[in-house]
Amino acid sequence: MVKKIEKIALFGGTHGNEMTGIYLIKKFLQHPYLLKRSTLQVFPLLSNPKAIKSRVRYTEIDLNRCFAPEDLENLDQVLYEQLLAKTIHQKLLNNQINFVVDLHSTTANMGLTIILSDTNKFHLQLSSYLSLIYPELKVLYYASKEKDKLLRSNTDLGLSIEIGSIAQGILDANLFIKTEKLIYSLLDYLETYNQNKIEEKSHNLVFYEVFERIDYPRDGEDITAMIHPNLQFKDYQPINSGDPLFLTFEGENILYKGLSEVYPVFINEAAYYEKGIAMCLTKRREITVTFH
Numbered sequence: 001m002v003k004k005i006e007k008i009a010l011f012g013g014t015h016g017n018e019m020t021g022i023y024l025i026k027k028f029l030q031h032p033y034l035l036k037r038s039t040l041q042v043f044p045l046l047s048n049p050k051a052i053k054s055r056v057r058y059t060e061i062d063l064n065r066c067f068a069p070e071d072l073e074n075l076d077q078v079l080y081e082q083l084l085a086k087t088i089h090q091k092l093l094n095n096q097i098n099f100v101v102d103l104h105s106t107t108a109n110m111g112l113t114i115i116l117s118d119t120n121k122f123h124l125q126l127s128s129y130l131s132l133i134y135p136e137l138k139v140l141y142y143a144s145k146e147k148d149k150l151l152r153s154n155t156d157l158g159l160s161i162e163i164g165s166i167a168q169g170i171l172d173a174n175l176f177i178k179t180e181k182l183i184y185s186l187l188d189y190l191e192t193y194n195q196n197k198i199e200e201k202s203h204n205l206v207f208y209e210v211f212e213r214i215d216y217p218r219d220g221e222d223i224t225a226m227i228h229p230n231l232q233f234k235d236y237q238p239i240n241s242g243d244p245l246f247l248t249f250e251g252e253n254i255l256y257k258g259l260s261e262v263y264p265v266f267i268n269e270a271a272y273y274e275k276g277i278a279m280c281l282t283k284r285r286e287i288t289v290t291f292h
Helices: 019-030 049-054 080-094 121-133 173-194
Strands: 007-012 041-046 099-105 111-116 138-141 158-164 201-214 225-227 244-248 253-255 263-265 279-291
Touching: 007 019, 007 173, 019 041, 019 099, 019 173, 099 173, 111 121, 111 173, 121 173, 121 201, 121 279, 158 173, 201 263
Parallel strands: 007 041, 007 099, 099 158, 111 138, 138 201
Antiparallel strands: 111 158, 201 279, 225 244, 244 253, 263 279
């Protein structure tokens, strides 16, 4: 049984060119009553001020890969984002934050997605609740080897929100409104949970579990093929063996050779070119979640 969620940190601007989260946090800082709930303290925070000012993803190193415990304790790690991660981590500890929400946007066609680093009962119930309110919401379980490096990893409970597709450095009013509504619903659930007023029921929750990351075909550092046009913007749609993944610059199709149906996500995400990720492959799962 999870104890009451009393203090929540709501982050935007972990990547300084993802404007949806940045301007939501600025709105909440100007109008804190929007986040007010009787049993919750919500702290809206801009994660990476220098990157936000310069409208770049990061200034020296990706802040969202700087929170591994061994890195936080390493005194030799003194790049701007590495020092910033240490400051954020200490601030969360000092304020006894027990739930983190990290707001992101993506150039991939992910729609409205929440990302979980684990599938404990509390997170699944929260995801089910939000899915019932927002049928278009996707739940992504992404337990990569890097999960302990993420800002989200500073607390046992919490999640990331991804919304797209949207180009880096711009705002989309429709996506802004969807993200804002999702945040309010999430806070409403935590408030109801704290008051022991969760209605008893069951819900079949669909979520997508990442099991593999695929890079672009390359010759050294240079890519030799593009995302196939039949796959572009087809996040969460199934592909099977023989379906095209990439198209070379000479017009040759490169096909998927897996044995089972999979669902790609983060297809052609602009920020992932440098990380060697053309897409993530997921398996579709469906489970029954019981509220009581």
